[in-house]
Structure formats: structure tokens, C-alpha cells
Amino acid sequence: MTRGPVAEVDLSAIAHNLHTIRKIVKDRPVIAVVKADAYGHGAIEVSKKLLEEGISYLAVAFTGEAKELRNAGINVPIIVLFDRAEIKDFFDLQLIPVISNTETALSLSNEAKKRAAIIKVHIKIDTGMGRLGLNGHDVFKEIITISKMPYIEIEGLLSHFSEADLSDRSFANQQLERFNAVRESISKKIKRKIFSHIANSAAVLTFEESHLDAVRPGIMLYGYSPIKSMERRAKSRESEKNKPQAIDLIPAMTIKNRLLYIRNVPSGTPVSYGRTFITKRQSRIGVLAIGYADGYSRLFSNKAEVLVRGKRAPIVGRVCMDLTMIDLTDIEEARENDEVVIIGQQGDEKITADELADKANTISYEILTSLGNRSRRIYVENH
């Protein structure tokens, strides 16, 4: 499918961001999260780049995603964070399942027995995210039960933070304490240390005690800090302390578009559905080949801006399915077919996924996956 927008992904920026992470976590192994097609950046290309940089592990959400990576010849260990559907795939593709209940462990053990194999698993503990993982009072007993299954080898232990991106870290602290308590009692019982990981990007940045044996960042690899959304939420909770410092990350994704048409219209002309914008002067209205079908949210109507000739042009009227209008009256040099930057830099101006996220009351993650996964991607190395 070829539609309007192009996502230009800078793979050298991703390598740079990995180095930044490694510096912060003092060269602990990095489990690179490449779920949702690497947050819209393309999992195969991103993973190949990370492989060149000597990544230890990749993590995906579902086995189908891992299959695509294996088919592309990627043979680093892959952790499957959520899926339990295709038990056979874990063996055929040599994937590492994350186990959230004893039932899944048992099916894996049975399949392993049939194949006369031993399967390495990571066990997930719900320490407060309330999504997946062993929970309740029997966590310890359940892990011991799993550890006794003859064809299962517990290689790792993990958990996930629900709000490590807040300056108030009391809940994250509680989660880490719960996690540490489980892993210490398990280690004692089975008489070995278990490879443990809990830190997402927010924890990589703000919570050193949680770095443990490996870290599991996603958004940072793509050049964004979750702290931005933290600041926003922290503000609404009125805790302005602990302002985070600048971090050396380079956004990897640029979203580009073309100016399809420029139309000259008189003052008083309504623009787009519902006449939410009416020109107040003789205007030049640009029509862009991007719309909400491309992941450019309708919430950007009359709110967001794009870059044309290095200047900011406001969206006017509602974003349509395939088209979006902008006001070019103040950018006289703009011409049809000009390159338009939706996210990224042009001249001295820059629009980030965080800026767009603010406009739509969401987070950079949603902006990147929405636009990145629906645009035609090209790969560059600019750094």
C-alpha cells in the first residue's frame, strides 16, 4: 500500500541511543524491545542494526513478530513478552517464552518432553502493573512448582513497572521491593542466582537500583524519553520537583509528506468538514497527502503544525481521512510539491512526537506507532 506519508528511519540514531542506554546502565545487557514493529520503525531493519551493535536479546509481544525476525535471518535470543498461543513456535523458532501461569508452563513442559528438549523460560511476576504475571500469595510456591517441571529451565525472572516515569517513585519502589523479595527467596531455594530484569526506559533513566542483571528499554532506543509524559502528568499532580536532566537521545523517525495543492481563497472561506475553520483574510491553503487513515490523528484538527520551507504552518480545519489542510498565507515561498515535515527537523525548526502527543493528549509511543506503522518506510544513516 502506498499512501502519502513517508517514514524516514535513521538507523544510526538507534545505534546512538543504544550507546546512551549502555552508558547509563554501565554496560549491563540490553533487552531491546522491538514490539509493534519496533514502535513503528520496522522491526527487521531495527533488529539487524541492533545486532550489528552486539545486542544481547530482543523482545517482542507475540510469536508472529518473532517469526518475522527469524525468517529475516535474525538469530539472537528473542523473548516473547505476552504470547502463549503457539506453543510449538517457541520450540521451532527457539524463542524464550515469558510465563505468567503454571498452566502455560505445563504445556511447554509437555511439548518439551515430546521433543526430548529442555525449554528455557522467563517467569513474570505481577508486582503492581495488574496486567500479566504470577500474582497473589502463592507466587513463591508456583515458581517452585514450575522449577520442578523436568523439561523447563527457569532462565529469567521479570516484572514490569506501572509508573516508573513519575517523579514520585513510591509505587515503583514498592514494586521493586516485591520483585526483590521474590527473586531472593527463589534464588535461595533453587540455590542459584536468577537473571532478573524489570527496568523499562523510565527506570533506566530514573531508577538505578532497578537495573539489576539487564534492562528492557523500548522508547529510548527510538530517541524519546518517557520523562516528557512524566513531566506532563507530574504537573497535573503538582509535583514539580526532581526535574529530569537532558539526555543524549536522537529521535530516529522523521515523517515526511508532500504539498499536493496550494489553493488561493478569499476571506470568509470555510475549510474542511464542519466548517471549523473560516479564513479571516485572503489565504493560501495547502493540501497535504496525509490523514487519519495514515495515523495522523483527527485530534490534530486546528491544533498541530507542520514544517514547510523551515517554517511552521498550522493545520486548519478538520483532518480528513486522506487529506489535511494547512495555512500557508505567511509562507509565501511555499510551492506545490514542496516537502512537508510532519515529525522531524527542517531548517532550524523541529516537531517532535512529544509535541504531537501533547496536542492529542497522548504519549509519543502512540504517535510513533500510529504514523510509523502506516507510512512507507525508508532507511538512512545520518549520524
Ligand SMILES: *Cc1c(COP(=O)(O)O)cnc(C)c1O
Ligand atoms: C513495552 C515494554 C517495555 C518497554 O517499555 P518502554 O517504556 O518503551 O521502555 C518493557 N517491558 C515490557 C513488558 C513492555 O511491555
